[in-house]
Amino acid sequence: MADRPLDCTECKRPLAVCYTEIVDNKMTRTVMCASCPHLEKRLYGIFHKVDSQKEHMGTALACGNCGVSLDAIRMGHLLGCGECYSVFGETLTDELLKENRISRHLTSNKKTQPLHIGRAPGEVTEISPTLKLIALNEALDETLIREDYEQAALLRDQIREIKEKADNDQEK
Amino acid sequence: MTKKNESDPLYQLKNPWEKQTHNVWLASTLSLSRNLSKFKFPNKLDKDKEQQIITLLYDSLKESPEINHPLLYHSEKMTPLQKEFLLEHFMILDNFYQAHGGEGFVFDDSGEFLAVFNLQDHIQLNMIDMQQDIEKTWNRLARIETYMGRSNDFAYHPRFGFLTSNPRQAGTGLSIALYLHIPAIIQTGELAELLEREKDEEVEAIGLQGKTTEMIGDILVAHNTCTLGLTEEYILTAMRMWATRAVVTEINIRKKIQEGDNEQIKNRVTRALGLLTHAYQLEVIEALNSLSLVKLGLELGWIRAPMGMNMNQIFFNCRRAHLMNLIEDNVEVPELPKRRAEYLKGIAQQLTLTI
Numbered sequence: 001m002a003d004r005p006l007d008c009t010e011c012k013r014p015l016a017v018c019y020t021e022i023v024d025n026k027m028t029r030t031v032m033c034a035s036c037p038h039l040e041k042r043l044y045g046i047f048h049k050v051d052s053q054k055e056h057m058g059t060a061l062a063c064g065n066c067g068v069s070l071d072a073i074r075m076g077h078l079l080g081c082g083e084c085y086s087v088f089g090e091t092l093t094d095e096l097l098k099e100n101r102i103s104r105h106l107t108s109n110k111k112t113q114p115l116h117i118g119r120a121p122g123e124v125t126e127i128s129p130t131l132k133l134i135a136l137n138e139a140l141d142e143t144l145i146r147e148d149y150e151q152a153a154l155l156r157d158q159i160r161e162i163k164e165k166a167d168n169d170q171e172k
Numbered sequence: 173m174t175k176k177n178e179s180d181p182l183y184q185l186k187n188p189w190e191k192q193t194h195n196v197w198l199a200s201t202l203s204l205s206r207n208l209s210k211f212k213f214p215n216k217l218d219k220d221k222e223q224q225i226i227t228l229l230y231d232s233l234k235e236s237p238e239i240n241h242p243l244l245y246h247s248e249k250m251t252p253l254q255k256e257f258l259l260e261h262f263m264i265l266d267n268f269y270q271a272h273g274g275e276g277f278v279f280d281d282s283g284e285f286l287a288v289f290n291l292q293d294h295i296q297l298n299m300i301d302m303q304q305d306i307e308k309t310w311n312r313l314a315r316i317e318t319y320m321g322r323s324n325d326f327a328y329h330p331r332f333g334f335l336t337s338n339p340r341q342a343g344t345g346l347s348i349a350l351y352l353h354i355p356a357i358i359q360t361g362e363l364a365e366l367l368e369r370e371k372d373e374e375v376e377a378i379g380l381q382g383k384t385t386e387m388i389g390d391i392l393v394a395h396n397t398c399t400l401g402l403t404e405e406y407i408l409t410a411m412r413m414w415a416t417r418a419v420v421t422e423i424n425i426r427k428k429i430q431e432g433d434n435e436q437i438k439n440r441v442t443r444a445l446g447l448l449t450h451a452y453q454l455e456v457i458e459a460l461n462s463l464s465l466v467k468l469g470l471e472l473g474w475i476r477a478p479m480g481m482n483m484n485q486i487f488f489n490c491r492r493a494h495l496m497n498l499i500e501d502n503v504e505v506p507e508l509p510k511r512r513a514e515y516l517k518g519i520a521q522q523l524t525l526t527i
Contacts, residue, residue, distance in 0.1 A: 080212055080213055085332050085339075102398065116330070116334075124314075127307045154423060
């Protein structure tokens, strides 16, 4: 695979674009992330880059506890400490929303409300084996809507098997 | 690569494949990430704090009633082969090669539990399940985490939940990967349809090497992409539903292949058996792809195997570190394709073609 541009060696974002350029019968191939400034420059020219630089002015913000900068986070680097979440909270939310990393099932205002709805520290929640039945029944409903009776029969067998096992366990 | 040490307990890890029974849903891995609130995350941690954290975490873990006879390994004292063996055994998709010093690995007698300290996060608790019981496995994992939480204060934010160095894993910190062997779906070209039908923004399907385009050994790895904005129960239910529908589809297509006497698939299966029986050298991808077809042939009754032969175990024994551990004498990496072919030839010669 072709190399990333030299300036991009620090970038931790996934490779998304393979850019091939043929000039005077000489072919160069470069791989880069989707938001690579090199890609922007090649596609839109130098002026776009200037605009984009203006847009990013004032991003010298850094975490006072660990020193991780906002630019580093935008490049996909790891956070350095728990404080980073307070310092860069807004940017992180925007990035996570952009990448679909926050469930679409969360209906509250994602910009202001808590994003976490799972367990809290120390909270003990055992998951009941019947959760399997819920999942299987939901899958069964969907297959029946699709009128896929062959799949439905197999799912019914699985549900019956789990119920029988649960009954046997109770008897014991 | 450094030679193995026969007496090393790491290579004696109990084989969880013994319990494996399912012919489509091969395994599931659950991983829970946590950080300690008092310390910076591992990538910004001072060297002198690393050992302190390992000691602190190991002390808070070793007495947990959920684990038996834990053993702690320090990364700086481990060989690359040991790290690779752990990676393969616990089917971890990240890699441990960046663990050069300051990281700790704890596993127990069960061969199903691995704690990794100071890699990307201070704590990564991993469980592997071979019985399609992700709910039970989650309960065990949560009990271990709760036990450790009694003596440690985890980094937590009311808005972002449990804090991780990669913000894409914050919230529940729970990552689940399901390993599904779906040769019938892939060989009949039905994969795109399955992926389209089961399209879910919160579940991604990839191959063993993390690419969406290459399904090595016809194994599809379904994993959750969201850890934030969901409860743990929801993630488990969504993953189970995804796996259930894929399993049912695979079984249906297998039936259709059998009933329809599909000559193209028969040809592929018999050629794969031929390759395993006669190849002089086999690279891992080629071996896994051939084994997958032979496994399909066994399921469809086109190939007969001796009683007790565990094809799933053979499947995963082909990988580099496990194969090096299996081979009695010490073997160098360049020799491995030849030794892999010899190992698989021994297995293939026990199989009988019935068509």
